[in-house]
Structure formats: C-alpha cells, structure tokens
Amino acid sequence: MTLRLSPRIEPDVRSALAETVLLQQLVDACGSPLSVVLPDRMADNVAAFRAVLAGHRLAGEVFFAHKANRSSALVRHLAAGDAGIDVASLGELQHALSAGIAARRIMATGPKNREFLWLAARAGVTVNADSIDELSELASLVTAHRLPRVRVMARLSGFASTGARVTSRRSRFGVPARAIGAVADLIGKEAGALDLTGVAFHLDTIGLAEKVVAIEGCLAALDECHRRGLRPRSLDIGGGFGVDYLADAAEWERWTSELTEAVLGRRPPLTWDGHAYGLRNDGGTVRGALGLYPAHRPVAGAAYLDALLRAEVRAHRRTVGTLLLDAMYDLHVEPGRALLDQCGMVLARVLEVRDDGDGTVVRLDCNARDVSLEEHGVLMDPVVVHRSSPADPRPVGAYLVGNLCLEADLITRRRVHLPARPRPGDLLAFVNTAGYFMDFSATTAIRQPVARKVALYRDGGAWRWCLDEQYWPVHPGTEAA
Amino acid sequence: MRVDAVTDAIGNTPLLRIDPSVHGLRHIDLYAKLELLNPFGSVKDRAAWAMARPLLARAAGRGDIVVELSSGNTAKALAVIAGMHGLGFRSVTNRMKVPEIKDLLLLLGADIEELPGQAECLDPTDAEDPLTRMHRSLAAAGTGYLHTDQYFNPLNVDAHRHGTGPEIVADLDGRAPDYFVACVGTAGSSTGVAAALRRHNPGLQVVGLVAHKADFIPGIRTIDEVHEVGLFDPGVYDAIETITADDAVDGLLTLVRRCGTLAGPTGGGAYQGAVRHLRTVDAGLTGRRTAVFIVCDRVESYLSYLRERRPELFRQPARPTSTRTVTDAEAARAPSVDVGTAQRWVSQGRGPVVDLRSPFAYQALHIDGSINIVDELFAELLHGGLPFGRRQPVLLVCPVGEKSARYAALLTRMGHPDVHSLEGGIIAWRDAGGELVRD
Structure with missing residues (x-):
C-alpha cells in the first residue's frame, strides 16, 4: 500500500485535466514533455495579494517574479492586468518590455551586467541594486550616456535584532543594513543620476520572525535616509510567500512520520533505494535535516503576507502593517511561485511500465529537469491521464524514471501513488508545477528536447489552446467578456 | 527547611x-x-x-x-x-x-x-x-x-x-x-x-x-x-x-x-x-x-x-468609551475636513492637530505644529473622559483617515462639538503636496 500525497487541485485545473482527448492530442502534436500554462488563474492570485494590501490600507505594487517561469503567455496576461514584474536578467527585461509591461511596473533585481543596467536605465525601470558598487556603476552609466535619472531601490541584508538574537542564513545579495549611510551618501552625491525610491530585502526563509527583524531594519534605514534629506517612500519585501501544494494535511503528516520510521529501519522504504531526504539513522536516533519543502502549508501566499503584516514589532509595540501605514510607506511584494499557484502543469508520456522489487517502475519521456519537483523538494502524486482503459484498475506504487541515461534521473525518489496502473502511451500530469518546476532547470542534455509550452484558456464554455509564444491576451474569450 | x-x-x-x-x-x-x-x-x-x-x-x-x-x-x-x-x-x-x-x-x-x-x-x-x-x-x-x-x-x-x-x-x-x-x-x-x-x-x-x-x-x-x-x-x-x-x-x-x-x-x-x-x-x-x-x-x-x-x-468587559463601540455608520458620519480645509486650519492656527500615528512615523515626517499622541495612548486617555475642553477645536490625523474618523465619532458621542478627522489622512495630505516636516 503506497501512501498518497494528493496534490491540491482547484476547479479550473480539474476541468482541464478532464479534457483527456485534448491533452493526448497536444502531446501527440507537440511531443513529450509538454508544459501547459493556465494564464487566467494568475489574475486571481494577484487579486488575493492586492486584497491583503487593501485590508491593511497599504498602497504598493505586486511584482511577479519572472524567474519562476519563462512563459510569454503568463507575462502577456500579466501585462493586461495591473500587476508589475520583477526581472532578474537582460533577457527577462526584454521579455517584459516586449510583452507590453510599462517601465514603471518593472523592477530589475538580482545580479546585473552592464547591458542589463543600461537597458533598465534607458527604459526607465526601477533598479533594485544589490551593492554600492552596482549603484556607482549605474550612476556612471547614466552620466556617461546622458540617460534620464533612474529610480533605484537599495537591497539590504544582515539585519541586527534586538532582544533574542534572530539569525538568518548568510546571503550573497544586498548591502549590509549598517552601511545604509554609505548608500545615502552615494545617492546624495549622484542626485542627478539616481533617485532613491525605497529600500528592499529578500530573505530565503519561511520564518516570519526573521522577516519582521528585516522590516524593522529597513524602517530604520529609511528613517536614516530621511534624516539625510532623501525622500524614499517604499519598502520592497521580496518574495517567499509559499504555496500549499497538498490537499490533505493528514497525508503529509503520515508520510513524513513513515519516512522517519523507514530511516530507522522500522518499516520498508518509501523511496528509491531507501533515499532519506537528508535524514540519517545514527544509532537509533534520527539526525540530519529533512531536505523537503513543507508541501502542506495552510498559511501560504497572500495569507502569509497577511500574517506577516499582523506580526508585532516588539520595539515599537505595533504590527508591521500599522508601522508601515503610519510611516506612509508603500509596500512592494515580489511573489513568484505564489502567483503561479494552480497556473500550470507538465505532461509526460508513459513509455514503459514494469514491476521491479518494491515497486512498479514507470519510465517517462521526460527527465528530472523537465519537472524539477525533486530538485525543489516538493512531493506530490501525479495525475494519470489514460488514453483508453487502465491496464489494471487497482492502485499501484510507482517509481518514475526519466529519459536520461543517468542513474540519478528519477523524476522523484519517492514511490508515488497512482490510482490505477498506466499503460505505455498514457500521460502523467504533474499539476501545480508552473512556479519554478517547469523550465527553471530544463536542459537539452543528450539532445533530449526541452518541453514545448502551450497556453490553455477558456473561450466561452470550452477550453482552447495555442502555443505559448502565440498567446496574446486578446483571444476571442477575453473580447467576448 | x-x-x-x-x-x-x-x-x-x-x-x-x-x-x-x-x-x-x-x-x-x-x-x-x-x-x-x-x-x-x-x-x-x-x-x-x-x-x-x-x-x-x-x-x-x-x-x-x-x-x-x-x-x-x-x-x-x-x-x-x-x-x-x-x-x-x-x-x-x-x-x-x-x-x-x-x-x-x-x-x-x-x-x-x-x-x-x-x-x-x-x-x-x-x-x-x-x-x-x-x-x-x-x-x-x-x-x-x-x-x-x-x-x-x-x-x-x-x-x-x-x-x-x-x-x-x-x-x-x-x-x-x-x-x-x-x-x-x-x-x-x-x-x-x-x-x-x-x-x-x-x-x-x-x-x-x-x-x-x-x-x-x-x-x-x-x-x-x-x-x-x-x-x-x-x-x-x-x-x-x-x-x-x-x-x-x-x-x-x-x-x-x-x-x-x-x-x-x-x-x-x-x-x-x-x-x-x-x-x-x-x-x-x-x-x-x-x-x-x-x-x-x-x-x-x-x-x-x-x-x-x-x-x-x-x-474583558467592554469599555463604553472605546472605538470598538463605534459602528461603521457612526464613523462614516464623523465630522471631517478635506486637505484644503485642513491646510487653512493649520495656517490659521484654529486649534491643535493631534497625530495618532506611531512616534517612529511622527519623528520621520509630520504636519508642522501637530502633536503626537499614538492611538493606543489616546484610547487610554479617552477611558478617563474628554482629554480637552469642549470649546477647544481639535483636528485628528492618522494614516488614511480611518482611525481618526472613529476617534472623531467617539469624541462627538462623548459630547465634543468641534472635533474633526482629516479626510484621507496624512497620506492624502502628502499626495496633495502638503508640507511635512521633520524636527
């Protein structure tokens, strides 16, 4: 009996999965693997973040972190709405501009080369700078090329806490918060080239306490800027709001408990070759850290933002939201995966089904980079899209292996639960994979193709599709609406 | 022992x-x-x-x-x-x-x-x-x-x-x-x-x-x-x-x-x-x-x-003079002034301007001449009764005019005839180009 980890599937995705003939035809036509994006849902996700900001009476922008998916359809759909975009490379910036997103709604983040800085400055997007050197380089570019004054934000890191010491992982990004004076001095000196609109941070953590400390540090930095005569008015708290991937808390709790039992040798393995996801058995005691994303997260996405805004900053005895509102700061957020919740799936063709040891092995025409759930530590069962009837109607525990001639090419090391035994030719659908798992890591190793991408959208009552690059938000469905 | x-x-x-x-x-x-x-x-x-x-x-x-x-x-x-x-x-x-x-x-x-x-x-x-x-x-x-x-x-x-x-x-x-x-x-x-x-x-x-x-x-x-x-x-x-x-x-x-x-x-x-x-x-x-x-x-x-x-x-037993007892309808009816009127109020020195935001935010930027009583302290004061005389006009300021409206409604209910809330709050004041200072 294989333990289930049922993915959370909302009605639109469920309805798309029911179009089995269409999905089979798409993979027949475009090849396996095939990425499918559902742009319409994105607007609802943006609206949820906006509603939280409005509930706290805060102004600010929602910037979609483009790095989560390369899709043109998603970015063009975004251009039709009111959200902004966070671009982290020259290519992403070009893509956003070509999709029609206005420069005022674009934020350039991450490590930047000179060309990226130039186009950002030329187009008039906000540059979210990682270091004082980057600000200097930008200022000299603006001066040398007689570009208009550029709106900049300074990304900060290394915040000090009061009371209990709250530690964070070391970050390779950002100016140390204590060096805000040097940032302000540089901006003051380069006032003709740089316009400081605010400060930013991004912490790679799910911990609220660390983010509260960072916000407190940013408020102090903003105050220091005001003291020096600058007038920044926004705070950008980056992303990291998370997604709730699983439908059932009890399944997740059961599976993680059973994994611990398996690591201790008290039950047969749940995974390929007893893989322990970072845990180890040290004389009957479990050591190590569970290297998995907390796939069941009841407080994720916009609800996580709400929890953060309701958290108290003890030094000020006020909540984060009240402090920001009091100080009249706009709050910017840069969600990636949270905006892509329920926005896409990867389809892969079943090539072979055979029984082997403690499980059935299902070989797919895709590899672990095409649907990089394992790399990101997210565990959930795929959905079987049968071409005809199942080979056997009874459930089966299966290992999913990929199309690279590489031992490590397992789509997941976990034995997944399939409700019925698939046949070669059936499809497996990996749902809710639009955020980071679709194309972030995809490669053409051994000349295997990277997945093509199609956009699936509703037109009246029916599902329609087009190639991702053909999608513009003016399809008949939107015009009728 | x-x-x-x-x-x-x-x-x-x-x-x-x-x-x-x-x-x-x-x-x-x-x-x-x-x-x-x-x-x-x-x-x-x-x-x-x-x-x-x-x-x-x-x-x-x-x-x-x-x-x-x-x-x-x-x-x-x-x-x-x-x-x-x-x-x-x-x-x-x-x-x-x-x-x-x-x-x-x-x-x-x-x-x-x-x-x-x-x-x-x-x-x-x-x-x-x-x-x-x-x-x-x-x-x-x-x-x-x-x-x-x-x-x-x-x-x-x-x-x-x-x-x-x-x-x-x-x-x-x-x-x-x-x-x-x-x-x-x-x-x-x-x-x-x-x-x-x-x-x-x-x-x-x-x-x-x-x-x-x-x-x-x-x-x-x-x-x-x-x-x-x-x-x-x-x-x-x-x-x-x-x-x-x-x-x-x-x-x-x-x-x-x-x-x-x-x-x-x-x-x-x-x-x-x-x-x-x-x-x-x-x-x-x-x-x-x-x-x-x-x-x-x-x-x-x-x-x-x-x-x-x-x-x-x-x-806790609900205290009668608390903004929690103010209904949305009462808050909507609270006396208020727009930014233009508020600017004249300040320039003519009509009466004190009370800024209800946090001291941290007040220190950073505020309306010149205003005094800072953070909302939670102000709430405590009101439990004891009116903190200023009935003939003393008062303008209340908060971020977006929501809290100040509730306090204006409460003070009106407590019998104050001339208390007002700044419509849209200090954010509207700022966005209209109103002067803000830092001492």
Whole structure:
C-alpha cells in the first residue's frame, strides 16, 4: 500500500485535466514533455495579494517574479492586468518590455551586467541594486550616456535584532543594513543620476520572525535616509510567500512520520533505494535535516503576507502593517511561485511500465529537469491521464524514471501513488508545477528536447489552446467578456 | 527547611492525590508529581543541575559559557545555575515560540540565538540540523563552552532514575504505581522514572504522550521529533499516545481551577492524556490501581499561549468609551475636513492637530505644529473622559483617515462639538503636496 500525497487541485485545473482527448492530442502534436500554462488563474492570485494590501490600507505594487517561469503567455496576461514584474536578467527585461509591461511596473533585481543596467536605465525601470558598487556603476552609466535619472531601490541584508538574537542564513545579495549611510551618501552625491525610491530585502526563509527583524531594519534605514534629506517612500519585501501544494494535511503528516520510521529501519522504504531526504539513522536516533519543502502549508501566499503584516514589532509595540501605514510607506511584494499557484502543469508520456522489487517502475519521456519537483523538494502524486482503459484498475506504487541515461534521473525518489496502473502511451500530469518546476532547470542534455509550452484558456464554455509564444491576451474569450 | 544553596531545594516534590470527583475514575487513584514546585519552576531543574554540576568547577576556572539547545525550562534552570556560578549562558533554539519565556531568559541574563527558518527555495545540499549549526556557531565564537546536551546526556535520565522515581515509590509507601503517564520532551524524565518504577513493579504500564503533528505544545515533541532525541527509546513505553494543544489547555484548566495546581500546558496535557488513557482501563477493573503523572511546570509563563488559543478566557468587559463601540455608520458620519480645509486650519492656527500615528512615523515626517499622541495612548486617555475642553477645536490625523474618523465619532458621542478627522489622512495630505516636516 503506497501512501498518497494528493496534490491540491482547484476547479479550473480539474476541468482541464478532464479534457483527456485534448491533452493526448497536444502531446501527440507537440511531443513529450509538454508544459501547459493556465494564464487566467494568475489574475486571481494577484487579486488575493492586492486584497491583503487593501485590508491593511497599504498602497504598493505586486511584482511577479519572472524567474519562476519563462512563459510569454503568463507575462502577456500579466501585462493586461495591473500587476508589475520583477526581472532578474537582460533577457527577462526584454521579455517584459516586449510583452507590453510599462517601465514603471518593472523592477530589475538580482545580479546585473552592464547591458542589463543600461537597458533598465534607458527604459526607465526601477533598479533594485544589490551593492554600492552596482549603484556607482549605474550612476556612471547614466552620466556617461546622458540617460534620464533612474529610480533605484537599495537591497539590504544582515539585519541586527534586538532582544533574542534572530539569525538568518548568510546571503550573497544586498548591502549590509549598517552601511545604509554609505548608500545615502552615494545617492546624495549622484542626485542627478539616481533617485532613491525605497529600500528592499529578500530573505530565503519561511520564518516570519526573521522577516519582521528585516522590516524593522529597513524602517530604520529609511528613517536614516530621511534624516539625510532623501525622500524614499517604499519598502520592497521580496518574495517567499509559499504555496500549499497538498490537499490533505493528514497525508503529509503520515508520510513524513513513515519516512522517519523507514530511516530507522522500522518499516520498508518509501523511496528509491531507501533515499532519506537528508535524514540519517545514527544509532537509533534520527539526525540530519529533512531536505523537503513543507508541501502542506495552510498559511501560504497572500495569507502569509497577511500574517506577516499582523506580526508585532516588539520595539515599537505595533504590527508591521500599522508601522508601515503610519510611516506612509508603500509596500512592494515580489511573489513568484505564489502567483503561479494552480497556473500550470507538465505532461509526460508513459513509455514503459514494469514491476521491479518494491515497486512498479514507470519510465517517462521526460527527465528530472523537465519537472524539477525533486530538485525543489516538493512531493506530490501525479495525475494519470489514460488514453483508453487502465491496464489494471487497482492502485499501484510507482517509481518514475526519466529519459536520461543517468542513474540519478528519477523524476522523484519517492514511490508515488497512482490510482490505477498506466499503460505505455498514457500521460502523467504533474499539476501545480508552473512556479519554478517547469523550465527553471530544463536542459537539452543528450539532445533530449526541452518541453514545448502551450497556453490553455477558456473561450466561452470550452477550453482552447495555442502555443505559448502565440498567446496574446486578446483571444476571442477575453473580447467576448 | 534550611538550605545553603537554592539548588539544595531541587527535588523532593510532593505527590498530590487528585480528588476522584475531578477525574471521575472509580478504581484508580491518580497522583500528580508536582515538579512545578522545584525552585526554578519545573522538572528540568533536576536534569539541569545533574548535568551541569560535575562540570561547573572546571568551566568556572576557564570562564566557559554554558550552552544548550533549549527553548524553555532547561534553558531557564541552566541560566539560573550558570549565573549563580559566574558563568554566561546561551540558549540556541529554533523552537522558541512563547514570548514570556524569551523575556524571562533575557531577564535571567541569558543570550538567546534563534536559528533561521527553513529556506523557501530548497537547497538540497544543506543537511545541517540545529545541533550541527549550534556547534559551528560555538566553534566560531572562539570561547570555551560547556554543552549540557540534554537530548543525549545520560545524566538527564539519571536525575530521574535516582531522584524523581524513588521519591514516587517512597511516597506510595514503597510500592510503585501500576500506571505512569508522561509527556515526552527530552525523554529524560519518562525514561528515568520508568526505570526506577519498573525495579519495584515489572508490570508497570508506561504511557508516553507526544504532541499532535500539526500542534505546538511547549515542552512536548511530536511523534517524528522524538526520534531525533538520543535518550528516546521506544522500548520504554507500553503505549505512545497523541495529545492536541486543545487537550493540553483543557487539562491545564482542570488542574488550575479545580486542583489548586498552577500547571502549565505540559502538565495539563499529561493530566488529560492520563485520564483519557485510564478511563478505558477503569471500566474493566475490579480491584484498586494507582497511576502517576508529572506536572512539569507552571502556568504563568504561558499566558500569551493561552490567550492565542482561548481568547475567551481573558475577556474583558467592554469599555463604553472605546472605538470598538463605534459602528461603521457612526464613523462614516464623523465630522471631517478635506486637505484644503485642513491646510487653512493649520495656517490659521484654529486649534491643535493631534497625530495618532506611531512616534517612529511622527519623528520621520509630520504636519508642522501637530502633536503626537499614538492611538493606543489616546484610547487610554479617552477611558478617563474628554482629554480637552469642549470649546477647544481639535483636528485628528492618522494614516488614511480611518482611525481618526472613529476617534472623531467617539469624541462627538462623548459630547465634543468641534472635533474633526482629516479626510484621507496624512497620506492624502502628502499626495496633495502638503508640507511635512521633520524636527
């Protein structure tokens, strides 16, 4: 009996999965693997973040972190709405501009080369700078090329806490918060080239306490800027709001408990070759850290933002939201995966089904980079899209292996639960994979193709599709609406 | 009892018979081992003292700091013991969720280091557990340290094998109980007590209680977390049962309100888990049996924990002059002025402008001439009545004009004829180009 980890599937995705003939035809036509994006849902996700900001009476922008998916359809759909975009490379910036997103709604983040800085400055997007050197380089570019004054934000890191010491992982990004004076001095000196609109941070953590400390540090930095005569008015708290991937808390709790039992040798393995996801058995005691994303997260996405805004900053005895509102700061957020919740799936063709040891092995025409759930530590069962009837109607525990001639090419090391035994030719659908798992890591190793991408959208009552690059938000469905 | 050192007062806690009319068991005498009466307030005083005692002299000579991975009672006891011996104490934790405990540790002179939360973008190469992180951070600090290692140190178990367990047997006139119920944290007390009791009664039934996975009960681990504990040996327990935070609070309320025992949630959980387990046993019994559970610590440190889960326990009578009593309709009708009128109000000096935002925000930028009374202080003032005369016009300012409207409505209801709210708040003032100053 294989333990289930049922993915959370909302009605639109469920309805798309029911179009089995269409999905089979798409993979027949475009090849396996095939990425499918559902742009319409994105607007609802943006609206949820906006509603939280409005509930706290805060102004600010929602910037979609483009790095989560390369899709043109998603970015063009975004251009039709009111959200902004966070671009982290020259290519992403070009893509956003070509999709029609206005420069005022674009934020350039991450490590930047000179060309990226130039186009950002030329187009008039906000540059979210990682270091004082980057600000200097930008200022000299603006001066040398007689570009208009550029709106900049300074990304900060290394915040000090009061009371209990709250530690964070070391970050390779950002100016140390204590060096805000040097940032302000540089901006003051380069006032003709740089316009400081605010400060930013991004912490790679799910911990609220660390983010509260960072916000407190940013408020102090903003105050220091005001003291020096600058007038920044926004705070950008980056992303990291998370997604709730699983439908059932009890399944997740059961599976993680059973994994611990398996690591201790008290039950047969749940995974390929007893893989322990970072845990180890040290004389009957479990050591190590569970290297998995907390796939069941009841407080994720916009609800996580709400929890953060309701958290108290003890030094000020006020909540984060009240402090920001009091100080009249706009709050910017840069969600990636949270905006892509329920926005896409990867389809892969079943090539072979055979029984082997403690499980059935299902070989797919895709590899672990095409649907990089394992790399990101997210565990959930795929959905079987049968071409005809199942080979056997009874459930089966299966290992999913990929199309690279590489031992490590397992789509997941976990034995997944399939409700019925698939046949070669059936499809497996990996749902809710639009955020980071679709194309972030995809490669053409051994000349295997990277997945093509199609956009699936509703037109009246029916599902329609087009190639991702053909999608513009003016399809008949939107015009009728 | 006269003692030379407070550590001499550790142990020898009473064994309290719970009134059968409270627990309702017909054939079982239920006793509570009142570990909350230890001098630093918990069962951990025993383990902390047992683990630190043999090492203190050497550590004091070298000026080492005492360190432990603890979020609660062990940290508290070690902080006191370290302080008494002139040593520093640092608690490293990723589980400190109770603010009162944090404050108490700081008061006792401890350093608290909270470990980072899990990464949102998984780094599969990062396999460090909290213990590894702690050792690394300590090694980097360059000073010597005394790590008591409560999750692996056999002295933790010995403190109970030689202390708590034999005390229970002595108080039961040399007989061990038939049932022993304990919450599992470090597994030190349950393992040690069970070993001592089994020497007298090999038929002893031991029930270990763990927290429900989705819940947080201070001092109790979940079924997965107990496996990370070096002292945990599943062979000790005849049954492992799960309790929820709700169970723990229910049990706490029974002990606190009906048994005169000011127990914290762990003790409450132990009581509730014990009664639940024993109730099924009781039904099939004919002869008398004895059961013991441990009341680990005291209720006072968990008020915020209780407030979060059972706000109704703390209900305050509504005060009449509070903005909570202002309806949306009343707020909408509150007298207000637009930005243009407000600018004339200020330039003509019509009356005081009260800025209700936080002092931090006021310091940064405010309307020239305004005074800052942060909303929570203003609310306190209003409980006492009108804080300014009826002939004194007042303009209230907040971020977006929402809070100020509620206060203007309340002041109007209290009989003030000339109080106004700035429409759209200071943000509208700023956006209209109104002057803001910084003193």
